[in-house]
Amino acid sequence: MSAPSSSGPPSAAGGRPSTALVRRARKVDRALAAAYPEARCELDFADAFELLVVTVLSAQTTDRRVNTTRPTLFAAYPDAPAMAAADRAHLEQILGPLGFFRAKTESLLKLSAALVADHDGEVPPRLEDLVKLPGVGRKTANVVLGNAFDVPGITVDTHFGRLARRLGWTEETDPVKVEHAVGALFPKRDWTMLSHHLIWHGRRRCHAKKPACGACPVSHWCPSFGDGPTDPVAAAALVKTQGPA
Template sequence: MSDRPAPQRTSRPRTRKPASVPASPLARTRRARKIAGLLAEEFPQAPAELDFTTPLELAVATVLSAQSTDARVNLVTPAVFAKYPDAAAYAAADRAELEELIKSTGFFRNKANSLIGLGQALVERFDGVLPDTLDELVTLPGFGRKTANVVLGNAFGKPGITVDTHLGRLLRRWGLTDATDPVKAERDLAGQLPAAMWTEFSNRAIYHGRRICHAKKPACGACLLAPLCPSYGTGPTEPTVAAALITGPERDHLLALVGLDAEGLPVGTGAGAGAVT
């Protein structure tokens, strides 16, 4: 037996390597469904964050949300909805009055054009009623596939994938698509998930993108999806640093899912190794 003293062990935090990017369509499908399950744990309830009571109201709110925040739009829409209760009211709107009401959402002249045009198109072509098919919705002023899918999924209860900037970014970070084109990304995800999951997956992923997986600095070290993510390490991996980046009313719940308290420390252990290791 050697007389050499045993080497001293040093405590080093374990690091997580990024998950590999799925190489096959089947592997991407499996990852998409695992991610769907984790998103459901993060956000069991994930309704659209725009306030509305009718399909037309959601359509209007979605048009106004372009280059704006949902919170800002929700401050504006009560007065808009009260003044313009139906398609005919938008069709006959005084442009200056409408622009003044929606001015704080930005790009108000273009948005006023879209809303007046939307009202006119609905009156002239659809008896004043918002249609409930993708093919018809995308023919309306102010509507693209994103807006149409928001309305289909959240107002009509029909499956829709909403590829906004958040969902597009996350699909690429998760290795579920290589596409930067929203339509291509939508089709890739549609092939990975059953239609019944499309709307809830979209909403939950958008919540995840707004609260956790930020564009510039994602909270990698406090993310429940870290074990599945090829982009792990894009943001801070140290849990207490990452925890400070998580926002929204669900913050305590999101941190608890990865074993962290509100300060970003491991629950019950004080300062030390992180929850995601």
């Protein structure tokens, strides 16, 4: 893993994060774990192939919509060989409700073909192999590694990046630099659940435009407290049971 950038939160000598920052970040994670004990990947899946596919499909749509489409998709094409040989028109019909269905059909056909050609139809359990697959970046790869293979990974989606900056953990905007900076604050074993905690919090309370600051379980440690309503009643009205993907 590359060293975190020298810009951003206070660091100790040698570019390492300060002890105070590490302690504060870990307190936040513990509080979020208590607030969201059910935190998990919100995409439904039965195996690594399904998780890889639904994660790719989740771009520019909601997890709920992908979960609704999933049963029909995998009943027709349960594995990479079947999906690689799929009838394009039929696959487009299944993916129609997700939007951008032609582009997503093309992505799944190329992804499945690459799995068949390069990995005997199986999803590889290594980051360096996953990111070589068509349409798979570090974010998708870390979702699959952490949730299908129990290999710790940090998933820097828009929610994670926003919260990492609001919490003062980093000033980086590049997802890879955010991943490295935040990873330096936590034991590797915590990375996957940390990702779930921040993403759940970002979807439910710490919204992009109007965070529910007055109903936030980590407001005590948040330097951005006050970006949204601090009145508990006003803030509570902003809390969602499930936010946008």
